Amino acid sequence: MVDIEYKRELEAKRERVEDIFDFEGCKVGRGTYGSVFKAKRKDGKDDREYALKQIEGTGLSMSSCREIGLLRELKHPNVMTLHRVFLNHTTRKIWLLFDYAEYDLWHIIKFHRTAKVNKTSFNVYPNMVKSLMYQILNGIDYIHSNWVLHRDLKPANIVVMxxxxxxxxxxxxxxxxxxxFYQPLKPLADLDPVVVTFWYRAPELLLGARHYTKAIDIWAIGCIFAELLTYEPIFHCRQEDIKTSTPYHKEQLERIFRVMGYPSDDVWPDMRKMPDFPQLTRDSITRKAYGKYYLEGYLMEKRLTWDLQSLLTIDPLRRPSAEDALKHDYFKIGEKPNEDVFGGMPIPYPKREFIADDEPDDNKQPQQQQQQQQQGAAAKTGGVPQQQPQPQQQQHHPHQQKVQQQPTGGVVAGGSGMHTVQHYPSASVQPPMHANMRGYPGGNMAPPPPQQQQPQQHPNYPRYQ
Structure with a gap:
C-alpha cells in the first residue's frame, strides 16, 4: 500500500500545466471530448506557440491511449509532435502538449473554394500543391515503414505550420x-469495422474487406490530392448515415463508380471476393450502368492534368506505396518541392480566433453518442475539432453534426480529431514509422518489425535536394 504522505509529497513536486504555460482566455477549439488552448511558456525559455488539449472526463479512452503511445514513438518532421502529457491527480484532468499549427488543408481548400464561388479566384501559389503532396507522402511513408496505418487521413487532419x-x-x-499492422492477432476489420471518413474511404473498405493494408491511406491521399486541384471533394456524396456500423455504403460506391467507372475483372480481379460484393448486385449496381465513366474523362471535364492518378488505382494490390509515389517524375520534373509550402510568399489564409469560455456546447452529448454508434465500442477521442461559421448554402461533411458557430481559423493539436462541421457550397460541388526517410539522403534501409527495433528519431530536417 502506497504511503499517503509519500503520495502528497510526490504530488507537490509534480509540475502543473498552469504553472508552466500561459493559456487563460486563449481557447481556440472545442469539441465533444475537450478543449484546445493556444499556449506559451511563462518563463520565456522559448517563444514557441503550443497547443494544449484538455481531455474532459475522468480518464483516457483506448483510442487516446493508442494515439499517445504512437506519438511518443513517432518522431518525424511531417508528423505532429506530442511534447508532454500532464496529469492532475486531484482534478483528474489530462492535458496533452502539441505543436501549434495555424492552418490545415481543409481551411486552405475552403478558402480557395469560397473564392471560386464568389468569382474572386485566388489560386494556390506555384508549386504549393507539389510541396504539400511531397511532405504528406513523406510523413505517411515514415508511418507506414514503422508498421502503422493512419486510417483517418482527410484534409482536416493534415496541418500546416x-x-x-x-x-x-x-x-x-x-x-x-x-x-x-505487423502480424495482428485479429483482422483489423474485427477490431474497427468502420474506419476512414466516407469521402476518403477506399473501395475495398466500402466492400467490407477484413484484411486491408496501407493502401487505404494511399487512396485517401489520392482523394486529398484531387481536392487540392479542384477545391472540391472528388468523391463527394450527399447521402450520409453517420450511425452506420457496417462499412458498406451504397451511395459512396456509386459516387466512386461515377468518377472511376465500374472496374472490370481485369482492372480489379479480387473485387468479386469482397465480403459485401453480393450487396452490389442486390442494390442493382452493375458495370453496365457505369460503362461511360472513367477517371480521365472526369479530369478532362475539370480541365486538369494529374500526374499521380495511380494513387486512386481502384485495385489496392496495384496501388503504389508512399515510397513509390515519392519517386514519381512529378516530384523530379520542373521546380522541386519546398520545405515551406508557401514558398516564402505571404500567407493569405486567416488565422484562428479565440473562443469565449462561456459559450454553450449544446450538441456535445448527441454528437458523442452518434460517434460511438459509428465506431463501435471505442469512441474516438484523439483530437479536438475546429468549429466553423456556417454559410447560407450548406452541405454537411460525413459523420459531422451541427455545432456552435465559431470563427474561422487554423487547426490545432494534431488535426481535427473528431469530425467537425465542414460545409461545401452547393453551387460548386459536383454530382512511414520509417527508420530512414526514403525521400531524404541516406534513406535506403527497410525497417525491421517494431518489436525488433525502436523507431529512429530525426533530429535534423535535411533540405530537399
Missing amino acids: GEGSERGCVKIGDLGFSRL
Missing part, C-alpha cells in the same frame, strides 16, 4: 484511429 521556424511545414495529425 504558420510563421516561425517550421513555417510551411506539413504535419500529419490525429492518430486516434491508427493501428499497428
